[in-house]
Amino acid sequence: MSTIRLSAAEIATKLAAGEVSSVEVTRDHLDRIAAVDGDINAFLALDAEGALDTARDVDARRAAGETLHPLAGVPIAVKDVIATAGIATTAGSRILEGWVPPYDAFVARRIRAAGLPILGKTNMDEFAMGSSTEHSAYGPTRNPWDLDRIPGGSGGGSAAAVGAYEAPLAIGTDTGGSIRQPAAVTGTVGVKPTYGGVSRYGLIALASSLDQAGPVTRTVLDAALLHDLIGGHDPLDSTSIDAPVPPVVEAARRADVSGLRIGIVKQLGGEGYQPGVRTRFDEAVALLSKAGADIVEVSCPSFEYALSTYYLILPAEASSNLAKFDAMRYGLRVHPQGVADPSAEQVMAATREAGFGDEVKRRIIIGTYALSSGYYDAYYGSAQKVRTLIAQDFARAFEQVDVLVSPTSPTTAFPLGSKLDDPMSMYLQDVATIPANLAGVPGLSLPAGVADEDGLPVGIQVLAPAMGDDRLYNVGAALERLLLEQWGAPLLSRAPELAATAEAASSTEGTR
Template sequence: MTNDLTRWSAARMADSLARREISAVELTQAHLDRIAAVDGSVHSYLHVDETGVLAQARAVDDARARNEDLHVMAGVPIAVKDVVATEGLPTTCGSRILSGWIPPYDATLVTKLKAAGMPILGKTNMDEFAMGSSTEHSAYGPSRNPWDLERIPGGSGGGSSSVLASFQAPLAIGTDTGGSIRQPASVTGTVGTKPTYGGVSRYGLVALASSLDQAGPCARTVLDTALLHAVIGGYDPRDSTSIHAPVPEVVRAAQSADVSGMRIGVVKQLSGEGYQAGVQARFNEAVALLVDAGATVVEVDCPNFQYALAAYYLILPSEASSNLARFDAMRYGLRALPEGVDDPSAEQVMAATREVGFGAEVKRRIILGTYALSSGYYDAYYGQAQKVRRLIAQDFDRAFEVADVLVSPTAPTTAFKIGEKLDDPLAMYLNDVATIPANLAGIPGMSLPSGLATEDGLPTGFQILAPATKDERLYAVGSALERELVSRWGGHLLEKAPTLATVGAEVAR
C-alpha cells in the first residue's frame, strides 16, 4: 500500500479518517499539493477553492475532536462539475456567458455534500453547457487525458474524469445527459454512474435538456462510486421530477459483488461494426469473466436503437434551445452591447450577448433546436423523435423481461486526439451512440474500466444498464467484474497509467 494519500480509494480515506490515522486537513492539503503539481498540464479544474476547502476540512477535524457524530464520508474531499451551482464559488458551465458568475445558492447535491462534511476542492472543466464529448468545447480550453496528454478525457465531464485519473481528487460529481459521466469514465480508466432519472436532485444544476439530465457519482472504484451515490441520492421536494423513494441499496450491492444466477443481456445493436477491435475484445473478455462468476448470458435485440442517436440530436437541441433562452443578458451573466447601435433594444442586446457569449457548438444546437420546434417542421422532427423515444423505451422493457442487466462497450473507441473530431460535429456525436439510449428511457447506467486496447494501450470501458430504480444491480455486477479484473491485472488499471510530469520535479521524457 502506498503512502501517497492521493492514490488511496475514497473508502480507505474515510476509514483512515474515522480511525484518526489521518486528518481531513492533511488529506485535503495532499490533494491541493497534487493539483499544484499536475493541473498545469492536465487542466481538470476551472477553479480551485484553496481557502474554502481547507476551512471545511478543519471544521471536520474539529468536529471529530469533539467526538461529534460524523457521516462516514466526512473529510473525504471532492471535485464538482462546473454545471452545478455552488454558493460563493464561480459556476461557469465552461461558457463565456457565465464568466465570473457566483451563484447565490447551492444545488441540493452540494448541500448534501456539505452536510456529509465533504470538503469541495473546486469546480471541474466541461464542454460548454455540457455539449460535447471531449471538453474541446469549453470556453476555457480543453482538459487533457492523463493517459496521454495529447488526447481527450471525454466529455462533457472531462474535468471530472481527468481529475480522478490524475489523482487530483478521489471523488467527483458529474452530469449525464447523453453519456457525459460514462464516456469520460470509459476513456480515462475510471468509474461513473448515471443514476435512474430522478434519482439525484436536479435542483441547482444548470439545465441542458431537462428530460435527459441526471447528476451522478464519479470515482476510481465501484465501491467509491456507490459511497458517493448514497450521499447525493434521494428525494428532493425542490425537484418535482425527483423520485419519492429511498436511495437504492447501492453500497450493500457493491460490497456483495454477487452475480450468481444473474441474467446478463448483451445488446446486439451495441457492439461489432463501428467498435474498435481492442474495445470489443476487452468487452468480450469481461462478459466471459461474469459468466465465470456465476452469471448467465443472453443476447437481446433492440431494433430501434438504430434511431436513438437521431432522436437524441433532435430532443436535446429542442430542450436546450428552450432552456438556454434564460441567458438573455438581463438577470445574470454577460451583457454585451451591439457595435454601432445607439440606444440598443433589449432584443439587440440579447442577440449581441449570445453572439459573443456562446461558442460554436452551443449556437449550432440552439439553432437546430429552434428549427426542430418551428411550425411546419415540428411533427417531422421533434414529434417524430418523441415517438422514437417511446420505441426505445419499449425495446428496453422487452429486453429486461429476459435479462436483469444489459451490457455493452461504453464508447465505440478509446480516447481520440485533441482536434481530431472538432470540425466534424457528426463524428463527435457518434461517441455517445451506446450511452444515449439510457438517457432517452431514463434508466440507470454505469461505466467501469475493462482494460487497455491492445492496439493503442488506452483504457476501454464496460457499460452496465439496469431497469429504472434498480441502480443497485449496476453495483453488484460492476463490483463483481472489477474484482475479477483487478485480480487478473494484479492491481487497479490506473496503476498502469504513465506517471505525470510534476511542476518542480525534473522529469526526463
C-alpha cells in the same frame, strides 16, 4: 506519506481511525492539483480556503466525538454545471463568466452537509454540449493517460481530475453519456443514476428530460458511497423520485453475479467499434460467465434510432433552456459596436454572439428549427414517439435479463482536435450511452482494460431497469474484482502520464 493514491473508502477508514486528518488529505490533493493541473486543465475554479475550512471543521467535530457521515473529510470536485454558493459556476461558457451563485444545488447542499471539502469546479464542454471537453470556453481538458488525447465529455474535467489523482471523488452530469463516456476513456468509474434518483435542482439545464447528476470515482464502492449520499427525494425538483435510494452500498459490497442473467445488446457492438474495445469487452463478458452469470443475447431494434432521436430532443430542449441567457438578468452583457442607444434585442444578439460557442449555437439553431411551426410534429414529435419505442425495448429486455452490458464507447480517447470539424463523428461517441438517457434507466461504466492497438483505457457499460441501480453496483463490483485479480493492480497504475506526473508531485511532498 501522500494520500492521493488511496480510494475514497480507504481515506474514510483512515480518517475514522485517526490515522490522518481531513486537513492533511485536503492539502495532499491541493498540492497534487498545483503540481499537475497546469498540464491537464481539469479545474476551472479552486476553493482551497473553503476546502481547508471544511476540513478543519470536520477534524474538530470528529475529535469532539461527533458522529459523522462515512465520507466526511474526503475531498471532492464538482462539475461546473452545478450551482455552488460562493464558488464561480460558468457551465464552461463565457456567457456566465464570473457568475457566483447565491445558492447551492441540492447535490452541493448534500455534499456540504456531509462535510466533504469541495476542492473546486471542473472543466466541461460548454453547457454540457460535447463528447471531448474541447468545447469549453476556457480551453480543453487533457487525458491523464496521454496529454494529446481528449478526456471525454462533457464531463472530462471531473473524469480527468479523478484519473489524475487530483480528487478521490467527483460529481458529473450525464445527459447522453457525459459521465460514462469520460469514465471509459480515462479508466475511471462513472454512474448515471435512474432519472429522478438524484435531484436536478441547481443544475444548469441542458435538456431537462435527460440531465442526471452522478458520481465519478476510481472504484465501484466509492461510486456507491457517493451515490448514496447525493441520492434521494427533493421536493424542490418535480421530477425527483419520492422513494428511498436503492441499496447501492450493500450491493457494491456483495459483488456476486452467480445466477444472474446478463444480456448483451445486439445493437450496441459490431461495425464501428474499435477492435481493441471489442476484445476487452468480450474478455469481460467471459469473466462474468466464468463467475456464474448466464449470458444472453438480446435485441433492442429501436436502439438503432437512438442517436438521431437524441439529437432532435436534446437541441429542442436546449434551445428552450438557454433562452434565459438574454443579457438582461445576469451573466455577460455585450454592447453592440457602433450602436449608441441599442435596443434589448440588439444587446441580446451581441451578447449571445460573443458569449455562446459554435457548438452551442449549432444546437440552438437545430432545436429552434425542430420546434418551429410546421416542423414540430415531423421532428420533435416523431422523436418522442421513437423515445417511447426505446423505452419499450428496454422493458422487454429486462423481462429476459437482470442487467444489460455493452462497450461504453465505440473507441478509446481520440486525439485533441481530430473531430472538431466533424460534429457527426463526435456525436457517434455517445451511441452506446444515449439509449439509457432516453429511457431514464441507470448505467455504470467501469474500466475493462486497455486496447491493444493504442494502450488506452476501454470501458464496459452495465445498464439496469429504473430504480434498479443496486444491480449496477453488484455486477460492476463483481467484475471490478475479477479484473483486478487478472491485472494484479488497479488499471490507473498503468497510465504512463500518471506515472510521470505522480513522480514529479511526490518529489515536492517532503518540502511542504
